[in-house]
Amino acid sequence: MSIPESPDLSVFNYHLPDEKIAKRPLANRHDSKLLLYEKGYISDKVFREAPEFLDERTTLFFNNTKVIPARLHFQKDTGAQIEIFLLKPVSPTPIISTVMESTDEVIWECMVGNLKRWKEETVLRRTLNDGNQEVQLKATLVNRDERLVSFKWDNKDYAFAEIVELAGQVPLPPYLNRAAEPEDKPRYQTVYSKEEGAVAAPTAGLHFTDQILEQLKQNGVKESFLTLHVSAGTFQPIKVDDAREHPMHSEQIEVTIDTIKDIVEAKRVVAVGTTSMRSLESLYWFGVRLANGNEQFNIEKLELYQAGDLPSRTEAFQYIHDWMIDKGIDKLSGSTEIFIMPGYQFKVCDGLFTNFHQPGSTLMLLVAAFIGEHWQKVYDHALQNEYRFLSYGDSSLLLP
Incomplete structure (x- = not known):
């Protein structure tokens, strides 16, 4: 796999009417809509139904960063x-x-x-x-x-x-065009947030409630946590003609050895949010570095477009696990500026929970990389069926 050609960025600048942007959260987190995309087929659900679509083969990976009043x-x-x-x-x-x-x-x-x-x-x-x-x-x-x-x-x-x-x-996103209100303090935060340091919420997780997490456990779905401190760069639009020249923001990742073990043992990896997805894919490439004798955990923007004989998911994370054991560390810290765009072959993730993103953003390219040209069908469906967009908006579960 080599660095792909830049996609036609004009395609990703879809028209998003202001009235489609959710300016405030719903009264109940799990009442948001859920667009289920499964092997090319789309169906309309409600988020509280999410546990029905995941089984005991699945491990969910959550980003437990906590938004600070930045x-x-x-x-x-x-x-x-x-x-x-x-x-x-x-x-x-x-x-x-x-x-x-x-x-x-x-x-x-x-x-x-x-x-x-x-x-x-x-x-x-x-x-x-x-x-x-x-x-x-x-x-x-x-x-x-x-x-x-x-x-x-x-x-x-x-x-x-x-x-x-x-x-x-509370550092609300600029596109909400309003000052923070008292209800934003608990609502612009996931119920499982723990590690302080993000200046933007990992918004795919905003729909989860303690009740849903309990239902998932009862279904045999495993859960695991990592930390990526979301930076303000997540809102930065692509302003260059060649996407490969876009300056990606660097974000800090922290992950425990228990989470690394969970990935080694996982049968089906579903990322809760693009930040979890970027973390998991970045960790894979750190495993590749270790396999090549490089112990630096600072994954570069286009490092993921490598050709050659690459390790499997299990092998890459086993390298990390063994290295952490050898070094006597139980928490790994690093950074990533990974840029996932069409042409990338995913190494870790089998599914993704994610909201609907800003036109022309790097996250649009990530979604297109994950489900291919069907991203247009997904977004057209959401726009035509009264889905709410962006941070406080509705959710999707993508299972290509």
């Missing part, structure tokens, strides 16, 4: 409003899980609204109150060109995760 607002003494959107940590480490536990100064790369009104020597301040005590938070612009912002606070009893919980707002 949008912080400050006001200068002059009254000017400065909005800071956390993108990725730089110091004391780029590892998100470690930074979220930090009680000392942290530095993040950020998007800054009204940047021209914020001089580098100006310290922005906010007083935070959790109901028991006050905390003074200071933000300083330390590098304008790289948009690096330092955060310090005066109480070491608080980790940075607790600081952003007090100071931040």
Whole structure:
């Protein structure tokens, strides 16, 4: 397999009327529609029926990242409003899980609204109150060109995760065109979220409830968890004519040895969301690296388009499992900027739960890679049958 030709990107810029975009979640998560695509056939279901379509051969892989309130607002003494959107940590480490536990100064790369009104020597301040005590938070612009912002606070009893919980707002996607509301805090979060660090939700998981998870267990469906901290790059449209030149965002992955073992033993792998799919396929290519003597887990954008004699899914993940045993580690951390587009031959995933994505996005290419030209039939059906689109929208289960 070699790097494919760039697909005709105009095909993926389908027309999405604004009224098709779900601006708010449904009252009950599992009441969303579910488009079931199975070997070319489409049927309309409701998400609470999802357990009926999976059996004891299936292992579901969930992304348990937790969305942080990444949008912080400050006001200068002059009254000017400065909005800071956390993108990725730089110091004391780029590892998100470690930074979220930090009680000392942290530095993040950020998007800054009204940047021209914020001089580098100006310290922005906010007083935070959790109901028991006050905390003074200071933000300083330390590098304008790289948009690096330092955060310090005066109480070491608080980790940075607790600081952003007090100071931040839910980072709703820009296409919702509205401010965050109280109901967004629990609803723009999966019920199984655990590892803090995402600035966007893994939205395919928003439909799952504790009741559905229990029904799946009763059906003999196995569940396993990994972590990919979703970045703001997930909303970045393709702006180049050649998709291969699109700058893919790098995202951090963490996975335990138990999850690696689950993949080795899995008979049928179904990814809950494109972030889980990208994580699983990236892990396969890390296994290929290990087989070739490379222990670096930083999967590059087009690395997945390799020809030659490649290991099976089981073999690749057995390499990872044995390597982790040999190194004495039970959690693996790495990064990926993997770009799945038509022409990719999937190595791990047999099925996918996913919402309906933005026109012209990299995720449209991923769906097209997974189910081929039938993606157009799926999207036409969804548009014609009152499906709700994007983050708070309806779901699909793709079983090619």
